[in-house]
Amino acid sequence: MANSLKAFNLPFNSLADVEKFEQTPIEQWVPYHSVYDAFCATVEKFADKPALIALPPGDPMGEGIPITYRELLAKTNQTANLFLSAGLKKGETVTYILPLCPQAYFTMLGAEAVGTVNAVNPLLEPEHIHGIAEAANATILIATGQALSPELWEKAAYVIERMPNLKAVYVLGGDKECDGKKIFPLDAETAKQDASAINGPLNDSLDDVIGYYHTGGTTGVPKLAPHTNRMQLSQIASSGFGLGYSEKDCLLAGLPMFHISGSIVVGLVPMLNGITLVIVSPQGFRDPLVIGNYWRLVDKYKVTVLGGVPTMMSALLNVPVGDADISTLRAGLTGGSAAPIEVLKAISEKSGVPMLEGYGMTEVTCFTTMQPQQGEVRFGSVGLRFPFVEVKAADIDESGHITRFSDVDEIGEIIMKGICVTPGYVQAEYNQKAFTTDGWLRSGDLGRIDADGYIWLTGRAKDLIIRGGHNIDPSIIEEALHEHPSVELAAAVGRPDAYAGEMPVAYVQLKPDANVTPEELKEFAREHIPERAANPADLTILSEMPLTGVGKIFKPALRHDAAVKVFNAELKALAADGVVITVTVDNHPVHGSLATVSVTGGDKDQLGPQIAEKLGPYTLRHEVVWQG
Known part of the structure; x- marks a missing residue:
């Protein structure tokens, strides 16, 4: 790592630069067998440099607490040893429900070293969190204590009650919850462990599964995508190159770690490239104090990359730069959902750096495309493919066969293949539809690829509604509405929204002679949909639902x-x-x-x-x- 970190930050002007990067095998770019080994090499090079700076909650302009790379390794070792002392074995999982905080990074790195880490969206309903933990084979739970968040502890207690096989529960800010038998205070127990080394078996194989990341969030149990050492190591180089990362960078860490955006894109990949991450708030970028002080934070910490989801970029347009010096910014990066072109142009003009849109999925570890850092910015495109991953547009039949690859600028389904692609979901029943018969990952997104290799997304083959980067399965809305005795047919789609990208809305066809108002149906939906984000923002009653020739609801209409x-x-x-x-x-x-x-x-x-x-x-x- 010490000899190749700087080499990742190479010129990225066109597809030719990607192909040139690929001429050197990935094993030479990243000569390690585990993320932990790569992290140790990074620590050796940047031991006394701040890896993390944790800002005080509620006071983003207050003095942050720096944690050097050397200190982060010590905490990683202690956390891994804590899990081993509780009986964690390879193949078992540490599920955590934490806000953005240093302990979340300790947990991620420590669990990946000796087991499998599984970060869960704290905003999910308790039954969903329980379902994810069960599917992940969780034997250790890390939770937020009642003193810090009564709501999160209530969700954790729900899971603990229903998972008697948990070996241990560690509580951030734990006090009265801790019984000294199964439930312990996280920080106090971690401090007792050896910080010098990990005293137990490590995940030392490239194909060891080190992470489970859930996709979506509003179906009964979201799909779990495994991440291996090989997948995440490949992204140190490919995303390091594509995102232009180097040890000179400083990033604001405000994206949730239950998503690849926070854990990988602005988590592991930058850390393993020697970057400093500033943890802005337990709430991340959802904290209005952080957004209100964003430009001042850029000035104070000499931030180099403006990064976040499109909804955050829209919010920043309303925040004056004022007298903040933001000249250290070198680029802007966004993804997670489609970004309005006018927002990209406006934030580029405001920040003074091009706002570059990229594309990735949980199933491919990180970004797999990005506008070229030094090349032509084509707003509306998600850029060029990264090294070591193929991205194509194709026609695929109902049995999963690729019938043909799309011509230049011809719309097809976007498919990907490469070392960054997950080997398949934990719930194997989803894999047949997720992959083509010859192993390409199906994104479910429609797009075209132009003559220069730029990828343009044009819609979705699947019905997901993406609200501010949060995936909503329309079936959860439709199933709730179908429970109403007056509803004959129900369909949910995404409505364009200037802030969130899309908002869920519903269409209903009533049974003959039924008499119910849209307001009554919306209230019924709110009572029966388990996830607040999926509640329809609007509901329309149709006299007749549009149908295809074979009787399916025609959602494009x-x-x-x-x-x-x-x-x-x-x-x-x-x-x-x-x-x-x-x-x-x-x-x-x-x-x-x-x-x-x-x-x-x-x-x-x-x-x-x-x-x-x-x-x-x-x-x-x-x-x-x-x-x-």
């Missing part, structure tokens, strides 16, 4: 209807004094879907910028047609 409603509402104020504005949304061979705004009357020079301002924050592309 519903998505288009939802988009028309949103755009009509946005443009309503402009349709006055003889101005007539109509909106239609249809399929488009390049963009997937396109809104056509037809305008009759009015001043084109005045109305044009007003329409662009109102519709620019949406990811759905639009064009204006002037009727004279």
Whole structure:
């Protein structure tokens, strides 16, 4: 690692640079068999440099507590030894429900060294957390104590009660919860352990499973994607190259660690490249104090990369830079959900650095595409593929066979293959639909690849609704509505949203002679949907649900209807004094879907910028047609 860290930060102008990087085998870029070994090599090089700086909760501009790489290794060793002392064996899992804090990093690194780590979204309902822990074969639970969060401890208690086979529970901020038999205070017990080395068997094989990451969050038990040493090690080099990371970087860590964005993209990959991470708040970027002070934090810590999900970028547009010096920024990175082009342009102008959009999935460890750091920025594209992963667009039949790869600029389903791809879900029943018959991972996203290798996403083959980076399975909404005695058919789709990207909305066809209002159905849904994020923002009763020729609900028509409603509402104020504005949304061979705004009357020079301002924050592309 010591000889190759700087080499990852190479010029990235075009696909030719990716191919040049691949000429050196991955084993030479990252000559290790485990993430722990790679981390130890990083520590040897950067022992006294801050790896983490933890800002005081509730006071982001207060003095942070630095943790050097040497200290982080000591805590990692102690945490791993704690798990071993509790009886953790290879193949068993440490599930943790923690906010953003140093202990979350200790847990991730320590558990990956000797077992399997499984971070869980604390916002999930207790039964979902329990289902994930069961599926992950969790034998140790790390939880947040009542003093820090009564709500999180209540969820942990729900899991503990239903998992009698847990070997130990360690509580952050634990006090009265701890019984000294099975439930212990995390920090006190960790401090008792040996910090000099890990005293037990390590995950020392490239194919050892070291992490389980759950996808989505609103189905009964989200799918668990295993991560191996090989997968995560490959990303040290490929994502290090693609994201332009070097030891000169400093990043604000505010993305959740139950997601690859927080744990890998701005977690393991930068740390194993010698970067300093500033932990902004237990709430991460959901803390309004952090967003309000973002530019001042960039100034104070000389942050080099502006990173976050598109909703966060939209929020930052409302925060003045003021007298903060943000000249240390070298690039902006975003992903997790589609980013509106106007937001990307606006945040690029505000920050002074190009806001580069990338693409990745839990199942591929990290990002697999990114706009080239030094190359041409094509807003609306998710950039070029990273080294050591193939990305294609293809036609795939119902049995999972690739019938043909798409031509240049032809839309197909985006598929990926490479060393970063998961070997398959823990729940094996999902694997047949997740992979083609010859082993390509199916993303479920539609897209096209242009002549220069830039990848453009155009829609989704699957029905997931992505609300602010949070995956919502529409079936959970539909199943709840179908429980209502008046509902004949129900469908949920994503409605364009200027902030969250999409919001779930529902369409219902009632049974004959049924009499119920949309408000009553929305209230019924709220009572029966177990996840707040999935509650439909709007509900429409249709006289007849649009169906395909074989009787399936035709969801594209519903998505288009939802988009028309949103755009009509946005443009309503402009349709006055003889101005007539109509909106239609249809399929488009390049963009997937396109809104056509037809305008009759009015001043084109005045109305044009007003329409662009109102519709620019949406990811759905639009064009204006002037009727004279």
